[in-house]
Structures are given as C-alpha cells and as structure tokens.
Amino acid sequence: MSSLEAYQSDFITTCLSNGILKFGSFTLKSGRTSPYFFNAGDLSTGELVLMTARAYASAIIASGVQFDMLFGPAYKGIPLVAATALILQSEHSINVPFAFDRKEAKTHGEGGNIIGAPFRGRVLVLDDVITGGTSIRHSIELIRKAGDCAQFAGVVVSLDRQEKGKGEKSAIQEVESEEGVKVFSVIGMNDIIKYLEETRNGQENIIKQMMEYRNVYGFASLTAKQLEQVAPKTSSCSEASYMEECATSDVASERLTEAIEQHNTIANESAAIIAWQLNESLEYRYNINHFSNDQKKHNPGQGTRCMANSEFIVGYVSAHEDLRGEATVDLGGNLSDEEKDSVLDLVLDDSHTYDVAFWFYDTQCTDSVKNQVRKGGMGGLDAFMQQCVGGPTPQKIYEYFDLLVDVL
Structure with missing residues (x-):
C-alpha cells in the first residue's frame, strides 16, 4: 500500500483534532447523506492558517505545476494566497507575486477590484474547495480580462471530494475539461480513507461507511x-x-x-x-x-x-x-x-x-x-x-x- 505524503497526513491529523474534518451523518447541499464533512471556514487561527499554507505549498511543489504568480479569490482565498506565498518564500525559496480580489470594485483611490500584483504570466489560483465551480470560473474570467499577458495555470484546493455532481462529472472534472488545466488538491476522499486504514484505532466502521459512500457517489481517476x-x-x-x-x-x-x-x-x-x-x-x-x-x-x-x-x-x-x-x-x-x-x-x-x-x-x-x-x-x-x-x-x-x- 502506498503511503500518504507527510504533509497530507499532518493536514488530516490537524483537521481532525480541530473539528474541521468530522465523521458522522451529514446532509450536503446536494441532498446526499455523507459520512464525513469538511469545513474550511474553521481554519481560523494563526496556527491553522500556517499549517494549511504549508500543506498548500507542499501540494503545489509535489504537483509540478508551472506558475508565475498566485491568485486567491475573495473571501476564503485571501488568507490562503497570502500565507502560501509567504511559506513558498520562507521555506522553499520560491518568491512569487500574489493578488486577490474584492467582491465589489473600489471606485476611489487606486480603484478596481484586484489588490496586489497585476496579472502576469501563468496564474495559479488557490481556493478552499470547489463545489459548484462558480468561484473558479469567476477567477478564470478575471485572468482572461488581463489579456495575452496572463494565462490560467490551474487551481489548488484543500479537499477534492472525488464524487460525481448532478451529472456524470464533478465540478472539478468540469473545470478541468472546459479549461484544459488540472485542479490539484492537498487531499481527496481517497486520501482520507487511506489515512483511516493506516491509523485504524477502532475506526473500521467509519472506513466501511466511507467506502460504501465512495462506491455509490465516487469517481475513479488516475494520475x-x-x-x-x-x-x-x-x-x-x-x-x-x-x-x-x-x-x-x-x-x-x-x-x-x-x-x-x-x-x-x-x-x-x-x-x-x-x-x-x-x-x-x-x-x-x-x-x-x-x-x-x-x-x-x-x-x-x-x-x-x-x-x-x-x-x-x-x-x-x-x-x-x-x-x-x-x-x-x-x-x-x-x-x-x-x-x-x-x-x-x-x-x-x-x-x-x-x-x-x-x-x-x-x-x-x-x-x-x-x-x-x-x-x-x-x-x-x-x-x-x-x-x-x-x-x-x-x-x-x-x-x-x-x-x-x-x-x-
């Protein structure tokens, strides 16, 4: 059995101990009853943001994706992009500019709705999760408005639920198919199952529920x-x-x-x-x-x-x-x-x-x-x-x- 990367294990362990990742019975917006729930909105302390940024930085490097700058869509993407840029510089010697947006354009001062570096080169988007894909498509549109000087390089998210949407593709698969780029994740549902199998500790029933859920709603993909x-x-x-x-x-x-x-x-x-x-x-x-x-x-x-x-x-x-x-x-x-x-x-x-x-x-x-x-x-x-x-x-x-x- 192949093991998780250290940053993935650390991320899951921290999310579990802080109630960000929970097991039980949860009704999702889709109406499905899920045996697990991940709430990125609870990543709300300096320690948790630091841990998350380190995980994002490690996932970016592991993916091999080529990029020239980072972008974080408002609002949850803002602390993610700032903290990840800091970790890339301080711990990996990768110094890249970053930017984020406002929900509403500013009409005074410097104006506009983009804060930080102007879009240039290959822009890698950082977000918490992809559900309907609305936030990512908005980010792509902002990058395209910059013209030929900027290109959409891909997306990094904290969790890929690796399950089908209302159709045969998930929101992540739709973005990948429509835009011709990859969506990378720190962890996916399969990683959570693997973590449970490796740690066990009397969690056989949770593993069984997770695997049953995956068999019904999951999709398989291969890197x-x-x-x-x-x-x-x-x-x-x-x-x-x-x-x-x-x-x-x-x-x-x-x-x-x-x-x-x-x-x-x-x-x-x-x-x-x-x-x-x-x-x-x-x-x-x-x-x-x-x-x-x-x-x-x-x-x-x-x-x-x-x-x-x-x-x-x-x-x-x-x-x-x-x-x-x-x-x-x-x-x-x-x-x-x-x-x-x-x-x-x-x-x-x-x-x-x-x-x-x-x-x-x-x-x-x-x-x-x-x-x-x-x-x-x-x-x-x-x-x-x-x-x-x-x-x-x-x-x-x-x-x-x-x-x-x-x-x-």
Whole structure:
C-alpha cells in the first residue's frame, strides 16, 4: 500500500483534532447523506492558517505545476494566497507575486477590484474547495480580462471530494475539461480513507461507511504518479521494443481517466479493467499482439492495450459511427488477415486504444459479473477474468488490481 505524503497526513491529523474534518451523518447541499464533512471556514487561527499554507505549498511543489504568480479569490482565498506565498518564500525559496480580489470594485483611490500584483504570466489560483465551480470560473474570467499577458495555470484546493455532481462529472472534472488545466488538491476522499486504514484505532466502521459512500457517489481517476506506483515501467519508454506503441504514465493516465469518466466505472471496476490491460500490454509497452502462442509472430487483428481478439476489435469499430465511416472493408464479412489488420489500425490511436477494454467490459460482461466486480475483492476480479475475459486470473493481475484499488 502506498503511503500518504507527510504533509497530507499532518493536514488530516490537524483537521481532525480541530473539528474541521468530522465523521458522522451529514446532509450536503446536494441532498446526499455523507459520512464525513469538511469545513474550511474553521481554519481560523494563526496556527491553522500556517499549517494549511504549508500543506498548500507542499501540494503545489509535489504537483509540478508551472506558475508565475498566485491568485486567491475573495473571501476564503485571501488568507490562503497570502500565507502560501509567504511559506513558498520562507521555506522553499520560491518568491512569487500574489493578488486577490474584492467582491465589489473600489471606485476611489487606486480603484478596481484586484489588490496586489497585476496579472502576469501563468496564474495559479488557490481556493478552499470547489463545489459548484462558480468561484473558479469567476477567477478564470478575471485572468482572461488581463489579456495575452496572463494565462490560467490551474487551481489548488484543500479537499477534492472525488464524487460525481448532478451529472456524470464533478465540478472539478468540469473545470478541468472546459479549461484544459488540472485542479490539484492537498487531499481527496481517497486520501482520507487511506489515512483511516493506516491509523485504524477502532475506526473500521467509519472506513466501511466511507467506502460504501465512495462506491455509490465516487469517481475513479488516475494520475501519472499513481500509475507509476502500480506499473513502474510506465515511467519511461527508453527500453521499449516498439517505441511507436509504448505509452508513458503521463499519456496513459490521462486517457484512462477519460475512459473511466466516459464509461462511469467505479474504482473496483476500473481497477479490474486496468489490471487486465497492464498485464496484456506489459505495462503499456504494446498495443499489437506480436507474440501469439509464445512465438514472435503477429496475430492478425489482435491488439490494443487489452489484446482483444480481432472479432472484438471489429465489434468496437462497428459500435462507433466515426470509426465505421473510416473502415474500408465490410465489417460484417469474413475478413482476411490483411483486412483484420486494417481494422485494428483504426483503434491504435490514443483516443481508442485504452477505451476498447472499457467497451469490452460494458458490452461483453453480464450484469451478474459486473455486480460481483462492483462489490470488490479478488472474487469480483476472478468473476471478470474467468467468466467474461475467459481463463484463469494470472498472479500479476492480482498484484496490479490490489495496487490499483489502493490508488483509485
């Protein structure tokens, strides 16, 4: 099991001891009954603001996001941006300007509604949480009004609840999708669960409630760092036999998250599908089967990250109108080896190569199998591999699955 970063553990510990993070039964604005509640408004002493700023600074550095200045939207973002800028300078030797806004523009003195440094370069926004996304969209609009001299670099928040909104995406996912940038967080719901599992102390019932809530409302996502923890070979393609087929963690994690969102799979389902892919593709080294029956011989039409047989590749293409239009063969006919390869060529790009396995799960697995997978555990994984994919579950898939469940 991968451990939390020290700043994450410290942040959760402090939030729990000060009643900022609570467990129980809470009715959210969405109407959902949540087993936990996080109130950033209670970060209201000098000690707590200092702790929070240190956590934000550490999260910013860990993310690797490139930025030239910080911006904190009124009101909760104001102490966050000032304190974080101070910590970046005093403890990390990173000196950057910062700014914040007024709710109403000042009509006298210097005027305007922006206080601090003018927007320049890549602007990283700091906020407490993202719920509806209104505050973040307002910040983005302010940055855009500065013209070409400033660009929106991303957002850092204290907590990502990692759950769906009213639609299939959360407010955070909508911001990422619409603006093409990442939203980073100090902690997420999965981190809270991991913290509880690592500390225990008679909290098994709370862990059970948190995991049940995640299974109903949570969405799974995968970062490049998390994928490398599970599959270390994805860190580089330097030793790949087929460079054009190899994918590193930054590309694969983004496409896998897109597939998870599109197919609405929960963590247990996503873990099973990705574990299957990692095993078949040797950690995304291949998307064509070059080694059929232990021979270095290509098996016509078989490939993508799960090494699906040609009949399923044809089925995938047939199910997608855009791909059907590109096919130059009769998809319903008896295809030659060369024609099978031509169909496979249609789905080897990044937009489809990871998606085939998720489509396979959606369309080829029975509801009974899916229900077992959703319940979790190795029994669900075995049901997927043995009753849907076909054949015994390789030991390596068990290992991948166990690690993926931990990070998703």
